[in-house]
Amino acid sequence: MTAGPGEAQIRTQLGVLAEKFLQRTSGQLVIMREQLAAVAAGDRQALQMIEELAHKIHGSGAMFGFPLLSECGGELERFSADCQPEPEPANRLRELLERLAEALDATRRQGRAP
Numbered sequence: 001m002t003a004g005p006g007e008a009q010i011r012t013q014l015g016v017l018a019e020k021f022l023q024r025t026s027g028q029l030v031i032m033r034e035q036l037a038a039v040a041a042g043d044r045q046a047l048q049m050i051e052e053l054a055h056k057i058h059g060s061g062a063m064f065g066f067p068l069l070s071e072c073g074g075e076l077e078r079f080s081a082d083c084q085p086e087p088e089p090a091n092r093l094r095e096l097l098e099r100l101a102e103a104l105d106a107t108r109r110q111g112r113a114p
Helices: 005-040 044-063 067-082 087-110
Strands: none
Touching (some): 005 044, 044 067, 044 087
């Protein structure tokens, strides 16, 4: 059974939105990496910013059908919600951000739009 013109248009629009999500996620990764030094210095607001951005990636990744991105975002969100801003958690945050970056790269390589 072939998709009707309305369904094809919706798929195209979802593909455009998914690509915008991937672009936005790249920018959010840059922001979160910039916040690591502040987290290591004890800045609670920087940690909260990372948690909020990770929350968005977690939810949007699931919505757009990018499970690896969603999973990595969720792990980063949970960790940042539960930790205190100081050097040791900042190191773990760095690891989680790298996993998220790898997930983003893998998702892009797949070229999979919903």
